[in-house]
Amino acid sequence: MASDAFELVLHRDTVRAEWCDYNGHLRDAFYALIFSHATDALMDHIGLDAAGRAQSGHSIYTLECHLNFLREVKAGDEVQVSTLLLGADRKRLHIYHSMSLRGELAETVENGPVAASEQMLLHVDTRGPKSAVFAPEVMARVQAMAAEHAGLAWPAYAGRVIRLP
Amino acid sequence: MASDAFELVLHRDTVRAEWCDYNGHLRDAFYALIFSHATDALMDHIGLDAAGRAQSGHSIYTLECHLNFLREVKAGDEVQVSTLLLGADRKRLHIYHSMSLRGELAETVENGPVAASEQMLLHVDTRGPKSAVFAPEVMARVQAMAAEHAGLAWPAYAGRVIRLP
Numbered sequence: 359m360a361s362d363a364f365e366l367v368l369h370r371d372t373v374r375a376e377w378c379d380y381n382g383h384l385r386d387a388f389y390a391l392i393f394s395h396a397t398d399a400l401m402d403h404i405g406l407d408a409a410g411r412a413q414s415g416h417s418i419y420t421l422e423c424h425l426n427f428l429r430e431v432k433a434g435d436e437v438q439v440s441t442l443l444l445g446a447d448r449k450r451l452h453i454y455h456s457m458s459l460r461g462e463l464a465e466t467v468e469n470g471p472v473a474a475s476e477q478m479l480l481h482v483d484t485r486g487p488k489s490a491v492f493a494p495e496v497m498a499r500v501q502a503m504a505a506e507h508a509g510l511a512w513p514a515y516a517g518r519v520i521r522l523p
Numbered sequence: 524m525a526s527d528a529f530e531l532v533l534h535r536d537t538v539r540a541e542w543c544d545y546n547g548h549l550r551d552a553f554y555a556l557i558f559s560h561a562t563d564a565l566m567d568h569i570g571l572d573a574a575g576r577a578q579s580g581h582s583i584y585t586l587e588c589h590l591n592f593l594r595e596v597k598a599g600d601e602v603q604v605s606t607l608l609l610g611a612d613r614k615r616l617h618i619y620h621s622m623s624l625r626g627e628l629a630e631t632v633e634n635g636p637v638a639a640s641e642q643m644l645l646h647v648d649t650r651g652p653k654s655a656v657f658a659p660e661v662m663a664r665v666q667a668m669a670a671e672h673a674g675l676a677w678p679a680y681a682g683r684v685i686r687l688p
């Protein structure tokens with residue numbers, strides 16, 4: 359499999375006209391918004407859904423987010439985000455999202471990623487706010503996901519430093 | 524001076540309610556939007572304003588964007604972005620934005636940054652699209668900015684790799 363094609367697709371969306379800039383292309387910050395919604399979907403996936411968050415007062419904060427913009431995307435384009443767990447500890451998730459086209463466009467272009475995002479997420483008790491360990495049932499889901507993803511290749515746009523060529 | 528307090532403030536904004544998540548805090552992607560607008564302001568500053576872009580067909584694409592989220596920001600908070608040129612060549616700008624509070628809030632908190640963003644920008648002829656060298660008058664402004672910023676300390680959140688502690 360290609361190093362950027364993971365199988366866990368948790369989020370799908372269609373690019374909205376109001377997310378596009380004067381060039382008619384998706385503005386950088388709205389790639390980030392699609393990835394942000396993918397992180398919301400990941401929270402649901404590990405049992406930190408909205409109902410659970412409201413009850414526990416726990417949530418996920420993004421500490422750091424790296425984005426690589428690989429291809430232009432336009433209003434109306436259908437995209438999907440696949441998610442990889444690169445690492446975790448009792449309070450943190452190190453994740454990688456890869457965005458690609460779906461629908462008819464996926465057949466007409468070399469179907470590589472259009473963007474990638476590496477993120478460090480922190481589990482927080484919002485009543486502090488302060489960092490908090492995952493509840494046992496959430497930690498169990500995180501560990502199961504880590505086991506599933508342990509054999510996958512390190513993705514192309516993780517671990518990057520920005521520098522001039 | 525503090526390493527994150529640069530003097531070139533090109534963009535000011537007020538956090539909108541619709542940019543905030545269920546916690547009432549600015550969502551990560553909308554910090555990115557404020558930084559994206561700051562990059563637009565930088566384009567104007569170096570002579571790549573909207574009129575010039577329409578005439579020349581040249582623009583700036585973001586290749587890569589790193590974001591660090593340092594403090595929570597809420598609807599109504601007034602922010603400003605200061606911008607530092609870390610490096611440049613004939614086609615690329617390596618920049619650093621630092622976001623801080625302004626107005627009354629700036630007096631009531633330790634006035635450090637609330638977020639930072641390091642970015643690699645590429646000058647593009649949108650008719651390709653393909654990378655393009657800066658026009659001489661733009662290159663002159665870039666070089667003047669580089670000379671002004673050459674003596675400043677390397678900022679705290681530039682050059683980072685994401686990894687678990």
